[in-house]
Amino acid sequence: MKNAVFGVLLALQFLTRVPIPIAVPWTLDTRRWAVRAYPLVGLMIGGLLALVALGMQNVPAPVTALMVLSLWVALSGGLHLDGVMDIADALGSNQPLARRWDIMKDPQIGSFGMLALVFLLAWKGVLLWALLAYQAPLWWLLMLPALGRWAGVALLVLTPCAQQKGLAWSWQQSLSGQDVALALVPIVLIALLAPAIVLMMLTVTVFVLLIRWLMLRLFNGINGDMVGATIEGGELWLLILLWSWWQFATVSPLGI
Template identity: 35%
Template structure:
């Protein structure tokens, strides 16, 4: 039991800024064991973001409420995935050779392409949060779904595509050799957490709403996450010859915003 507690703590320490005060001896084994809890980290971040959105929307107009919600969202992750998104944009959009792209992604400095990619992503995410708040949909637990399934896809990507730097770097050194059982365990946890999210429905008023939320939670959002993430992962794999720690973060951000976009699109047409 203790090893799974340590794995869960490692997942929260690595992917979030929650104060998990447990001293851990990080090793590749612990990293690999922790991935099973990635959807749980997403769900907890989503729960806090959802609670924050609900609270600030009572006090403020929709736009400043959306801005504060986004600040909370980014703050809870420590900007970890945004950093990967920016580094990936800097490398891939440099249109250099594969080796030069990987070198650019290792550079701690952010270039013009990374800044542009970050600004555009945050603008889109802000507009989607605003849409949910102004239409009242933020009161439902469906806001948790993009955070759950984006983190599930990171684990799926770790298993499904090769590592661009072999066994070097964060990806190759710590996430190499995931088992099929770990992947299915992560998927099962994402399904269970989606069921919890669907159950948090103060907006529930009719049977039609129930079936819509079930469709969103168990089919539409998971499918959108898989399709969008697979498309980008294949592009990155073809360009870089595999994936890296930075591209996992980029995939998380991309899948998260696509799932959020699908959520807004479908909720606004119910």
């Protein structure tokens, strides 16, 4: 039980800017529980986002969307956005594999990284705006960060690292497919109350398989940046799914 609690705290330290004023042990068991707690931390983030959206129901949808997106980025400290920018710079360089890895390690942000950041946040903001304007039930906002973080867990566990070093590789040594399944437990429990979440789970699974194939093809494996980028990409993927879903649901037969 102690390791499970430490695992949740470790996940909070890695995934959020929430201050955790204790030293969490870095052990095999706490690392496993931390990864299993990734979607749980996502649910916490999603719960805060949903509360803000609920409290701003009488505020114009664009303002609410911007507030939700700002809080979303602030809670994670932009950690995963850094991975998106690094990958964009590496791929945009059109360089050989070894050079792409060097570019990913460079702390400087290039033009492709900035473009990826702007368009990612713009798309997330506009899709949030659209869903809020449709007055979609707010359970979707609860689930987005949770499923996005499960996507990161699935990629980390099920895809070999390109190099036998780094944080992602050290975590990977203590994980197995069982941890991917256990990480899904809180999402499955909520899906019993909202069966539509099953479709979201299947969609995220397809996304993880696609990203896994791309990372193996383009980089011969993954690193921590790619796990973070998968979290961001998974959230955007789900926003597009949900927008398409409610767009179809709100179009009348005569409005085609």
